[in-house]
Amino acid sequence: MGDCHYLEGNVRAERRVAYVKGLLDKIGLGSDRLEMHFISSAMGREFAQLTTGMTERMREFGPSPLRERKTSS
Amino acid sequence: MIIGEQKPLEEIKNLVAEYERILVLGCGTCVTVCFAGGEKEVGILASSLRMATRIDGQEKVIDEATVQRQCEWEFLDAVKAEVESHDLVLSMACGIGVQAIVERFPDARAAPAVNTTFLGLPEEHGLWTERCAACGNCLLDLTAGICPIARCAKSLLNGPCGGSQQGKCEIDPEVPCAWQLIYDRLKAQGRLDRLLEITPARDWSTSRHGGPRRLLREDLRIE
Numbered sequence: 001m002g003d004c005h006y007l008e009g010n011v012r013a014e015r016r017v018a019y020v021k022g023l024l025d026k027i028g029l030g031s032d033r034l035e036m037h038f039i040s041s042a043m044g045r046e047f048a049q050l051t052t053g054m055t056e057r058m059r060e061f062g063p064s065p066l067r068e069r070k071t072s073s
Numbered sequence: 074m075i076i077g078e079q080k081p082l083e084e085i086k087n088l089v090a091e092y093e094r095i096l097v098l099g100c101g102t103c104v105t106v107c108f109a110g111g112e113k114e115v116g117i118l119a120s121s122l123r124m125a126t127r128i129d130g131q132e133k134v135i136d137e138a139t140v141q142r143q144c145e146w147e148f149l150d151a152v153k154a155e156v157e158s159h160d161l162v163l164s165m166a167c168g169i170g171v172q173a174i175v176e177r178f179p180d181a182r183a184a185p186a187v188n189t190t191f192l193g194l195p196e197e198h199g200l201w202t203e204r205c206a207a208c209g210n211c212l213l214d215l216t217a218g219i220c221p222i223a224r225c226a227k228s229l230l231n232g233p234c235g236g237s238q239q240g241k242c243e244i245d246p247e248v249p250c251a252w253q254l255i256y257d258r259l260k261a262q263g264r265l266d267r268l269l270e271i272t273p274a275r276d277w278s279t280s281r282h283g284g285p286r287r288l289l290r291e292d293l294r295i296e
Contacts, residue, residue: 026082027121028128065128 075167076201077109077187088184092161099139100166110165110187112139143170149177209279217258224251230272
């Protein structure tokens with residue numbers, strides 16, 4: 001943390017992501033649909049693992065509630 | 074500046090529940106600077122409400138606008154058509170803005186999306202603190218520029234009280250004792266003798282104790 005090309009930018013970003021996650025919960029979309037991970041551009045394998053994992057989790061969540069309502073109406 | 078804080082989304086959802094066409098109206102002055110109700114916050118709240126109400130199965134029209142100042146007629150007049158074409162104006166201004174809307178547009182319904190919290194300043198990024206109680210009779214010349222009305226929990230004129238502990242107020246260890254601040258500044262300026270003067274009980278009728286206040290300047294009137 002803090003070891004960022006943009007200096008303490010990732011620390012600030014983490015606080016803002018936490019805020020948005022809270023907002024997503026209040027909206028009803030669910031904070032689990034947003035994730036933040038710290039990886040550098042040299043960590044290709046970790047990046048692939050994280051995105052694959054998140055894709056699988058998103059499949060389990062199913063379509064966005066907003067999309068479901070649009071389809072059903 | 075006037076400091077405000079957005080109400081919880083759940084409370085705002087209840088405020089708009091019975092309306093179908095909602096105008097989220099921001100203010101480009103104080104609440105923009107304190108990130109409570111400017112154009113950006115209008116966008117975030119309007120988007121949040123669109124999603125939240127849709128998930129709840131409600132179909133609402135939620136539009137956005139921001140004026141430079143909600144507390145002046147000429148700026149409000151710029152959104153007259155928008156106000157009149159919506160069932161509810163969800164104001165993100167301070168309480169003055171909400172009241173200005175219904176005074177200017179008597180048929181409009183308005184609701185506050187922001188709690189007006191106090192008159193203060195940003196001490197640092199993300200932290201605002203109170204500085205002025207708008208008491209109508211400024212005595213900052215007597216107190217080294219630190220307001221005991223707004224910043225002392227008891228609004229003491231001759232402090233500190235016994236609740237001052239290590240420079241903090243007994244109500245909260247995060248709150249500085251205003252009279253400690255006054256003492257420290259007077260000492261740094263070599264003016265501690267000022268504390269030997271007793272400030273007499275003041276006339277509070279200029280504050281809220283005298284009822285709603287009014288300021289009239291004949292020199293500025295045009296009629």
